[in-house]
Amino acid sequence: MTGATHALERPAARVAPWRRRGLRRAVTFYLLISPWLVGFVLLAAIPLVMALLMSLSNYDGLNLEYVQFVGLENYARAFTDPDAQHALGRTLLLMSVVVPLSLVIQLALALMVNQPIRFTSLFRTIFYLPYVIPVVAAAWVWKIFVDPTGGLLNAALGMAGAEVNVRWLVEYPMVVLALLTIWGAAGGGMVVFLAGLQGIPAEYREAAMIDGANRLQVTRHITLPLLSPVIFFNLVTGIIATLQILVQPMLLAPGILGLSPGTVPPRDNYLYAVHAYLEIFVKQLFGYGSALLWLLFAIVLVLTLVLFKTSRRWVFYGIEP
Amino acid sequence: MTTWTTRRQLLKGAGALAAAAAAAPVLAACQQTPTTPKPGSGKVVVMTDPNEFSDNDRKILEDATKLKIEIVASDLTRLYAMYAAGNPPDVFRVQAAGVPQYISRKMVKNLQPYFANSKVLKPDDLAPANNYYRWDGKVVGKGDLYGMVKDWSPDYTLFAYTKAFDEAGVKVPSDTTPLTYDELRELAKKVNRKTAGKRVYWGFVHSNNDQWIDRTAMNMLAEKSQTLYSADFTKLNISGNPEALKVIRYLYDLAADGVHQTPTDPSPNWMGADFNNGQVAILQYGYWFSAMAESDTTKGKTVFLPAPTWSGVRRDPTMTATGWVVSAQTKDPDAAWAVFEQYMGGKPALDRAQSGWGVPGLKSLYKEMPQQSTFQKQVQKVLQGELSNADFVLQFNPYLGEQAFSTSWIKHLEPALKGSITFDKFVQNLETEINAAIVDGKRIVGN
Numbered sequence: 001m002t003g004a005t006h007a008l009e010r011p012a013a014r015v016a017p018w019r020r021r022g023l024r025r026a027v028t029f030y031l032l033i034s035p036w037l038v039g040f041v042l043l044a045a046i047p048l049v050m051a052l053l054m055s056l057s058n059y060d061g062l063n064l065e066y067v068q069f070v071g072l073e074n075y076a077r078a079f080t081d082p083d084a085q086h087a088l089g090r091t092l093l094l095m096s097v098v099v100p101l102s103l104v105i106q107l108a109l110a111l112m113v114n115q116p117i118r119f120t121s122l123f124r125t126i127f128y129l130p131y132v133i134p135v136v137a138a139a140w141v142w143k144i145f146v147d148p149t150g151g152l153l154n155a156a157l158g159m160a161g162a163e164v165n166v167r168w169l170v171e172y173p174m175v176v177l178a179l180l181t182i183w184g185a186a187g188g189g190m191v192v193f194l195a196g197l198q199g200i201p202a203e204y205r206e207a208a209m210i211d212g213a214n215r216l217q218v219t220r221h222i223t224l225p226l227l228s229p230v231i232f233f234n235l236v237t238g239i240i241a242t243l244q245i246l247v248q249p250m251l252l253a254p255g256i257l258g259l260s261p262g263t264v265p266p267r268d269n270y271l272y273a274v275h276a277y278l279e280i281f282v283k284q285l286f287g288y289g290s291a292l293l294w295l296l297f298a299i300v301l302v303l304t305l306v307l308f309k310t311s312r313r314w315v316f317y318g319i320e321p
Numbered sequence: 322m323t324t325w326t327t328r329r330q331l332l333k334g335a336g337a338l339a340a341a342a343a344a345a346p347v348l349a350a351c352q353q354t355p356t357t358p359k360p361g362s363g364k365v366v367v368m369t370d371p372n373e374f375s376d377n378d379r380k381i382l383e384d385a386t387k388l389k390i391e392i393v394a395s396d397l398t399r400l401y402a403m404y405a406a407g408n409p410p411d412v413f414r415v416q417a418a419g420v421p422q423y424i425s426r427k428m429v430k431n432l433q434p435y436f437a438n439s440k441v442l443k444p445d446d447l448a449p450a451n452n453y454y455r456w457d458g459k460v461v462g463k464g465d466l467y468g469m470v471k472d473w474s475p476d477y478t479l480f481a482y483t484k485a486f487d488e489a490g491v492k493v494p495s496d497t498t499p500l501t502y503d504e505l506r507e508l509a510k511k512v513n514r515k516t517a518g519k520r521v522y523w524g525f526v527h528s529n530n531d532q533w534i535d536r537t538a539m540n541m542l543a544e545k546s547q548t549l550y551s552a553d554f555t556k557l558n559i560s561g562n563p564e565a566l567k568v569i570r571y572l573y574d575l576a577a578d579g580v581h582q583t584p585t586d587p588s589p590n591w592m593g594a595d596f597n598n599g600q601v602a603i604l605q606y607g608y609w610f611s612a613m614a615e616s617d618t619t620k621g622k623t624v625f626l627p628a629p630t631w632s633g634v635r636r637d638p639t640m641t642a643t644g645w646v647v648s649a650q651t652k653d654p655d656a657a658w659a660v661f662e663q664y665m666g667g668k669p670a671l672d673r674a675q676s677g678w679g680v681p682g683l684k685s686l687y688k689e690m691p692q693q694s695t696f697q698k699q700v701q702k703v704l705q706g707e708l709s710n711a712d713f714v715l716q717f718n719p720y721l722g723e724q725a726f727s728t729s730w731i732k733h734l735e736p737a738l739k740g741s742i743t744f745d746k747f748v749q750n751l752e753t754e755i756n757a758a759i760v761d762g763k764r765i766v767g768n
Contacts, residue, residue: 058761058764058765059405060426060762060765061401061402061404061405062401062404062405062423062426062428063404063426063427063428063765064407065427066426066765066766143589144589147589148518148519149519149520163517163518165517165518165519167585167586169587170584170585170586170587254530254582254584254587254588255530255587255591256589256590256591260396260397260398261397261398261722261724261728262532262724262727262728264584264728264731264732266584266735267732267735267736270732278728281397281398281401282722282724282725282728283722283725283758283761284401284722284762284765285761286401286405
């Protein structure tokens with residue numbers, strides 16, 4: 001009986017070991033994420049809330065004295081703003097070109113540098129390099145590269161025959177923008193794909209090959225399905241990044257001002273974030289610009305949720321939850 | 322019962338976080354604000370162009386005022402962000418186009434009482450360009466002073482690259498008789514040159530790559546006592562004003578002629594650099610550019626010419642009037658004024674006058690402008706004639722930001738030049754967009 005009594009009393013007097021472990025784990029967890037969490041709250045969450053409040057006002061960014069609450073007027077305005085509609089259309093077009101092409105190129109590069117051949121590390125470095133080049137420098141290099149008078153691209157094309165004088169940034173601005181974006185993002189995506197490829201056990205491929213599968217079949221039926229979570233990740237982040245593009249079209253625009261209110265990209269490269277930027281900093285419509293950005297957030301959210309819904313059909317996880 | 326984080330959850334989380342941050346980048350600019358001094362702290366924050374304000378200037382001003390000066394690089398975006406944070410610089414650099422707007426929004430301090438008591442900056446000594454900093458609530462050029470030019474230039478003058486003229490077999494225009502804008506257009510077509518589709522010379526480049534296109538149009542129109550805007554600034558009126566329509570048509574035709582740098586025929590460079598590289602035959606810039614007009618390529622081949630006229634009336638005011646104002650929110654206006662006063666009338670002002678990078682803001686310093694070289698002497702000869710035509714101001718719209726017009730112009734010019742829209746539609750788009758911006762601006766200031 002005594003033993004039984006003690007057994008009944010002990011849980012009431014002391015915290016169960018599993019609960020202590022849980023508390024310790026929770027404290028450790030929050031301590032470890034706190035640097036990121038604090039940064040997120042200060043640099044993202046608070047500005048987002050402020051932007052939300054701003055989007056409901058006529059704030060001009062200059063003088064709080066004149067601020068008035070305008071309700072959802074700024075949101076309604078976005079639906080009748082021809083520039084906003086044009087910009088959204090161009091942004092979605094860019095996204096639909098850049099994201100699939102980027103995924104294919106990134107995956108192809110990863111498959112190449114995953115081969116056991118000489119100088120693999122060198123090629124990995126070369127392919128990764130554009131990803132770490134500052135976007136200002138990259139855009140400037142591309143601007144010079146496609147310059148109609150002294151640019152390398154026309155010179156290279158001209159080597160085949162007659163002189164080429166294509167004004168790329170005037171006649172095909174979105175092609176240049178898409179190439180710059182794909183080129184700039186290729187290295188980052190390649191590394192993620194490479195990590196995914198190296199996480200696939202070699203036994204799976206070997207077993208398939210013993211069963212008679214060729215390289216293409218192995219890639220199609222073994223590698224790609226096992227890589228699908230990584231493809232999904234790169235797809236989601238690629239869409240988000242493309243919808244937010246602001247700096248590249250401004251830097252590729254005529255003139256030397258770059259990301260400043262005096263810059264106007266060609267109509268083809270007049271993207272959604274560019275429109276929001278110009279509404280805020282040229283027309284000083286901070287309220288309307290914030291509303292445009294919140295609408296962009298809503299679009300991103302919807303697209304992301306749709307992707308998550310469809311992912312159940314084509315994304316395969318090694319360890320199912 | 323340990324719960325492991327699955328790859329699906331990790332990817333979901335990462336995706337969600339990336340989505341949450343989607344709207345942050347553009348707004349992030351709003352968070353970058355330096356500190357402004359507390360009352361009596363003895364520090365003055367000056368937002369200016371570091372290229373125009375040397376470390377030596379800072380030391381001279383600190384010695385003269387016994388104040389500490391913190392320099393913040395000029396950046397319109399940053400200025401807005403600092404105002405948004407309620408923490409604007411004490412003194413900041415502006416151009417004429419922004420002054421009415423800043424004053425009407427009560428952002429800058431009325432400096433009239435300070436000027437009235439200053440022993441350094443005397444009202445009689447102020448160059449005419451300072452009138453851009455006068456505002457009586459209705460028009461530019463009248464009323465109290467809210468700032469001052471650091472220096473200025475009659476800005477409609479021309480620089481001709483004689484080699485382009487020689488190669489075209491065209492005589493370089495006279496430096497005593499101004500061209501008309503029509504003559505200028507014809508001349509530009511003659512000296513404009515492309516070889517095998519590649520640019521050799523742009524015929525006539527102006528308006529700071531269209532960033533100042535409204536200022537060019539306004540000065541042309543002012544010759545006929547006309548303006549781009551209605552008298553109360555509530556409407557951009559081009560289509561309803563035949564004279565305005567003619568001016569806009571002229572500027573549009575210059576772009577369509579292919580003699581000017583445009584969105585469909587851009588240069589990767591700044592137009593001043595293109596002139597220095599010997600790629601521009603005629604450049605419209607003010608006296609200040611004479612300090613750098615002669616490069617290794619253009620030395621001995623550059624001539625300074627008087628401003629062209631639209632209808633025979635000579636007008637050559639500044640179109641920038643770059644200067645300083647004091648923030649209405651400064652916590653130490655006396656300290657801000659002390660720095661302002663010394664920069665505008667002390668040793669830095671003398672240094673600027675002697676550098677030749679602009680006509681001084683004080684008439685008493687005019688004599689300090691350099692005139693040693695042959696080119697400088699020729700420039701001075703033309704400049705002296707232009708100074709008598711410089712006592713005008715352009716009427717900038719108080720409801721519009723500095724770049725609202727030029728941004729709209731460039732945006733709609735591209736489809737027009739590509740043939741997607743007609744000239745009439747171009748004008749209509751310009752009017753629609755600017756008039757909507759005026760309505761917004763007017764509603765914000767509440768009158």
